[in-house]
Amino acid sequence: MAGRIRWTAPFTWLGRVVRVPGEERRSLVQITKAAAAAVIAWLVAxxxxxxxxxxxxxxxxVFLVQATVYRSLRGWAQQVGAVSVGVLLAAGAGQLIPSMTVALGLVVFAGLLIGSWRGFGDSGVWVGVTGMLLISYGNATEPVLLADRLLETALGAAIGAVVNAVVLPPLHGQRLREATSRLASAIGDLLEETAALVRGGEPVEAADRLHEGMRDVRSLVSDAEDAIGWTRESRYLNLRRxxxxxxxxxxxxxxLWSPLAQLIDAVSEAAQSEQPFRHPGEYARGVVGELLETxxxxxxxxxxxxxxxxxxLVEEIDHLLVTPTDEVTTSIGLGAMALPARRLVQRLEAD
Incomplete structure (x- = not known):
């Protein structure tokens, strides 16, 4: 069974490419563009x-067909700069150091050291690699070949960046929609569990489950922040923005993360407290529970x-807080729940 799953996995992946406009299809488009860019660069050169x-x-x-147009164009500048420095290092070492072995070691060391500068980004390794290739191939003493290496790198990088920018430039809307769906569902589930605890229909141990749910939501919030970052970056210089x-x-x-965390802390504290005055009365809990479910x-x-x-429901809670009844006036818990609940309502209205 395991062998059959391994053999059929590529066909399953291709099936998803055909059926679903998701990550697989986006990957296939980028792979095809990278292959096309490599062929075009080779033919031109x-x-x-x-x-x-x-x-x-x-x-x-190939390396300049990046996940966003902005990264392709930035990568072109970084890669050309890194290769230029690598060529200069190789040229200097080839002229000044007679021993190829010594020149190779010094060029790689100096190249990787210079390439660690953050201005080169991920292309920094090209400083040392370019110098190493030119020294090891014996090109470091031939200015014409050094110029050729620089020209072909600039050419290939430019072709990769242009192909990525012009041919179906990548967007990340699908990732954004998936993150929105997951986070909305997780927040909804957590609010319903909180409502059940507020109403008193759940055991006190349910407060521990709420905090586990909060950790899950926090993880999804991090994923959502990444999705927004990718989406905003993908708009830069994108013809399909x-x-x-x-x-x-x-x-x-x-x-919603901050008020949701405050609300769950207030509910957990009230549910676990041995002091009755901290927990709202039954009617007030019903109003808060309905608010959270809604x-x-x-x-x-x-x-x-x-x-x-x-x-x-928020207005009703406000009314309960100022109404002098025996149920509410001694309740610290209702006031602690009311403020984050109000903030949740206000932020959802802003959508």
Missing amino acids: TSVLKLPQPFLAPYAA GREARDEPLANLIS LAEVARSGDPAKQDRCRA
């Missing part, structure tokens, strides 16, 4: 410019009618 053995041209082209998904709904869900529905669907109901 060999057939047009007549460069001898221009292996760096397709190599650079008008088709990119809006990130405001997900950013709004992320903003907020869960709003988080998942954004239903305006449910938002109106949330506002009405």
Whole structure:
């Protein structure tokens, strides 16, 4: 069975590419573009410019088909800069150091050291690698070949960046939509569990489960922040940026994290306290419980009618807090729950 699963995995992956416009399809598009960029770079270098053995041209082209257009263009500048420094190091070592072995070691050491400068980004390793290749191939003493290596790298990198920018430039809307769906569902589930604890229908141990749920939501918030970062970056210099998904709904869900954590801390404290005055009375708990359940529905669907109901329930809680009844006046717990609940309502309304 395990062998059959391994053999069929590629076909399953291709099936998802055909059926679902998700990560697999985006990966296939980028892979195809990288292959096309490598072929174009090779043809231009060999057939047009007549460069001898221009292996760096397709190599650079492949690496410049990045996840965003902005990264491709930034990578082009970084890679050309890194290769230029590597060429200069190799040229200097080839002229000044008679021993190839010594020159190789010094060029690699100096190249990797210089390449660690953050301005080179991920291309910094090219400083040492370029110098190493030129020294080991015996090109370091031939200025024409050094110039060829620099030209083919710049050419390949430029072709890779242009292909990525012009041919279906990558967008990350699908990642954004998936992160929004996951986070909205997790927040909704957590609000419903909190509502059950507030109403008193759950054992006190349920407070521990709430904190476990909070850790899960916090992890999803981190994923959501990454998705927003990728989406915003993908808009830079992107010809298809008008088709990119809006990130405001997900950013709004992320903003719920702070009041949600405060609310769960207040509910847990009230549920676990041995002092009755800290826990709201039964009627007040019912109002808060309904508010949290309605907020869960709003988080998942954004239903305006449910938002109106949330506002009405918040007003009722405010009324309970100022009404001099025996049930409420001694309740610290209701006041502690009311403020973060109000903030949740306000931030969901901002969507």
